Amino acid sequence: MSRAPETITEIAARYGRAPATIRTQWAQEPDWPAPVGRRVNAHLYDPADVDDWLARRIQGPIAVDWIPEGLYSLRDIAAATGLPLSTLRSRVQVDLLPPADDTSGRPHLWFGSTIAAAMTRCLYPRHCT
Structure with missing residues (x-):
């Protein structure tokens, strides 16, 4: 882990999203990274794991066989x-x-x-x- 673990609030700030979006949408996905620890009453996540998850989930090309004229x-x-x-x-x-x-x-x-x-x-x- 090269960067310090982050809470959902810190992840939200880094990605410019609302913490509720991360908590109620992203973190509910079955392949969301597992927590690596806790800070007071908040789960901590490895930033690299979150970045990798986001890259797989939304950033990469989405492969669908579109019918060109459809x-x-x-x-x-x-x-x-x-x-x-x-x-x-x-x-x-x-x-x-x-x-x-x-x-x-x-x-x-x-x-x-x-x-x-x-x-x-x-x-x-x-x-x-």
Whole structure:
């Protein structure tokens, strides 16, 4: 362990997330790192383990066999990738996912080729190396 163990609050500060997000979402995942100790009444986590978990969970390219000319809604994309629908919506709003290819109706739809290209980029650029 090269860095000092961190609490959930410290992890949240480092990643710019709310502690509640880490506690109620990330730490509930089955592959979340095991605590390496305790500080008063808080679990401590190895920062390298948390970084590795995040890289596996959200930063890497997401391999899905998209049909290039197929049209997919955000719900379809969320179901195929395992990413939360709220994450995908926010990434569209901040231009980390491209605008929908078909906006003629609801829901808006993206071509498989558009999504495949977008999923090769990091959806959390502040944390990409």
